[in-house]
Amino acid sequence: MSFDRSIKIAPSILAADFAAFGAECAAVEAQGADWIHVDVMDGHFVPNITFGPATCAAIRPHIRGVMDVHLMIAPADPYLAGFAQAGADIITVHAEAGPHLHRSLQAIRGLGCKAGVALNPATPASAVAHVLDEIDLICVMTVNPGFGGQSFIDMTGKVRELRQMIGNRAVHIEIDGGVTPETAPLVAAAGADVLVAGSAVFKGGSVADPAPYGENIRAIRAAAEKATGVMA
Ligand code: DX5
Numbered sequence: 001m002s003f004d005r006s007i008k009i010a011p012s013i014l015a016a017d018f019a020a021f022g023a024e025c026a027a028v029e030a031q032g033a034d035w036i037h038v039d040v041m042d043g044h045f046v047p048n049i050t051f052g053p054a055t056c057a058a059i060r061p062h063i064r065g066v067m068d069v070h071l072m073i074a075p076a077d078p079y080l081a082g083f084a085q086a087g088a089d090i091i092t093v094h095a096e097a098g099p100h101l102h103r104s105l106q107a108i109r110g111l112g113c114k115a116g117v118a119l120n121p122a123t124p125a126s127a128v129a130h131v132l133d134e135i136d137l138i139c140v141m142t143v144n145p146g147f148g149g150q151s152f153i154d155m156t157g158k159v160r161e162l163r164q165m166i167g168n169r170a171v172h173i174e175i176d177g178g179v180t181p182e183t184a185p186l187v188a189a190a191g192a193d194v195l196v197a198g199s200a201v202f203k204g205g206s207v208a209d210p211a212p213y214g215e216n217i218r219a220i221r222a223a224a225e226k227a228t229g230v231m232a
């Protein structure tokens with residue numbers, strides 16, 4: 001994975017057809033998705049259960065680009081190797097999921113994956129102050145994790161603070177939750193470069209009719225790029 005701060009759109013398969021994950025990944029990538037965001041939930045760290053390493057392994061052959069795995073599980077350490085073997089390019093753990101974040105991040109990199117840390121809305125930017133050299137991505141939650149289709153919680157102040165803390169390190173700032181063409185400019189202007197979107201990408205389309213996926217992705221990307229001054 002090469003690093004640049006161009007705007008990337010990462011559809012979350014939480015909003016996809018659960019009976020057709022492989023076809024949905026292929027369809028949304030063909031319609032312009034940069035990454036595929038995979039929301040793993042355990043019913044313990046968050047009040048919902050989704051899927052695990054077996055689903056990641058099953059969809060891996062259908063994803064040409066980056067598989068961005070977001071672990072909303074606690075503990076996460078016992079499962080890191082399973083997600084790495086399943087083909088994750090990025091594994092993101094929550095800062096709130098356990099007492100040894102530094103060790104978890106080192107373990108992810110030790111498995112050959114890029115390491116991400118996710119921050120719930122109430123968690124301050126300072127939570128990553130001592131692991132900035134152990135990470136490749138910070139996922140700023142703009143909803144309380146567990147479900148798609150929720151309303152955006154404004155975290156632009158935290159995004160700006162993180163952008164300052166990162167400096168010129170090759171660390172992505174990812175926004176996760178409630179991203180739409182209306183909210184994307186706010187976070188892009190504050191310094192975010194990866195935008196996760198579930199309902200705003202998958203709405204109106206299907207594997208049989210994926211064109212709306214492309215329209216939705218283009219609308220989010222254009223709104224974000226306009227806010228960053230990048231000519232569309
Ligand atoms: C929530 C997940 C998000 C969610 C995004 O716990 O981490 O990735 O699926 O869905 P939307 O874009 O619909 O808010």
Ligand code: ZN
Nearest residue numbers: 012039070176
């Ligand atoms: Zn997510």
